Amino acid sequence: MQTDTAPLHVTLVIGSNRHGRFGPVVADWLLDRLRDRDDLVPAVVDVADVQLPTTFARTEEAAAALSSVTPELASADAFVVLTPEYNHSFPAALKNLIDWHFTEWQAKPVALVSYGGISGGLRAVEHLRQVFAELHAVTVRDTVSFHNAGGSFTDGRLKDPSGPEAAAKVMLDQLVWWGNTLREGRASRPYGG
Template identity: 80%
Template sequence: MNSAVTHTPTAALPTTEPLRVTLVVGSNRHGRFGPVVADWLLGHLRDRDDLVAEVVDVAEAELPMTFEPTPGATAALSGITPKLARADAFVILTPEYNHSYPAGLKNLIDWHFTEWQAKPVALVSYGGLSGGLRAVEHLRQVFAELHAVTVRDTVSFHNAGASFDDGGTLRDPTAPDAAAKTMLDQLVWWGETLREARKRRPYGG
């Protein structure tokens, strides 16, 4: 007599919800090069199944330089703050101006506080010989004060204008593409880890 074999269903592995990532384009200068780098970066973000991207552009954020609750500031914040608040992680794209990052970017950062807390921040920079790395190091200090975590690896473009052709395509994408993957892999690890931690226990900054 053959005995019946009972098959126990295999439990399905939990599906990880994609991380919401907000890309902050940090320059508002006339003739800025930032959108070229941002388009390249968005391509990498949107190619990944574990990320969902949206953009905050400093050039479109008409925030005053004082913290007065003006109608203009309220309107600008209504378009920016929700994108920051619902993000699980951030990518900050910055040029280097006078050995640091732009005033418009600092202003946008300073208008917010809890939106950054207990979330990871990846940093991408562009510039001349330094590739914007001095701006990156200054931003690490700022985000530490805001209780955010900056990921270790970055992407930087030295002599950025010469790195892209007239159509906005990288002349040699090998090293930047590899650097972007490493950085975004780290961002996803931190993003998933901190998202789970915030669900389990509210951050007490």
Template identity: 75%
Template sequence: MNSATDQPVTDAPIHVVLIIGSNREGRFGPVVAEWLLSRIRERDDMEVDVVDAADVRLPTALSYSPSAEVTGELAKVTPKLADADAFVVLTPEYNHSFPAPLKNLIDWHYTEWRAKPVAFVSYGGLSGGLRAVEHLRQVFAELHAVTVRDTVSFHNAGAHFDDEGRHRDPAAPDAAAKGMLDQLVWWGRTLKEAKEVRPYAG
């Protein structure tokens, strides 16, 4: 028992949603996503679901009274986001920032992000997508989410994976992924336990 709150501290797995942020034709994101999913599935402290921006067709014009078609699209993704304890956002870098479909997916939701942790995996050219991550940190701060400190970044990502989707030199990215996911689990459990004691009222 936690002496401060008399609430049980649990080691149960947290429910993580991996968000694939690009829908560009010929995108490299699924390769990185499969690499990351293989690392997540090796762990017993996380359960994972996937939301892929390429599978969701939401209009850029937000509406408080969405059409039946839009409601159907939201039904594909909103329950998954709402049920999540934590998120990993996988993003490329387009023109020094993150893709429009990812921003649109984020903007169609609000309470689903609140008081939950978000980790980032990025890929791109020389910057490895890190400029996209820095922009995303600002967006999620506005949504009352907590972004974890460590990231996983792949510069010139296509050159680092073979034709089977395996990283050619896995030691460094595997270590980075472990550190990031360890932080995500800590934040996911901590915030979940805190909300059970006192609902977030920010």
């Protein structure tokens, strides 16, 4: 079997839509890490820009609302999901985006990046691992988390980038390995989950 050496299409999902959210600061930092790599081609889905239906009725209106984000998720080889922690879990807007899609996540890797207070969003990450397992997605082992995130950045730049930079490299290396492996698997035989 010939190996596909094309860069992976990775979609960064920004998982909060709250007014005044800190997510775009972390997302900009993440996008720089993604763009620095020759093996990744990034795209962004921001839940603040996605008008998801508020009911799970499969209507024409719901289909129209989903049409823009569904191709972006479907065409991705891999995902990086950025989440804050709200009430020991991840935001409702992110859950809504995840729940409106199923096959788009299947047999694809998901890297998780979190931010928050003292926990750094790690409880949200653990909940997301359970959700993505149910959707037949593979979460990579290593994550990047920002504890007391607001104090970690000044004017959009990390005060001490050494730890997060190293963590991001490990996480993205794992994402690329899983992304290539699963892309080859999906190409050689359809996923039957």
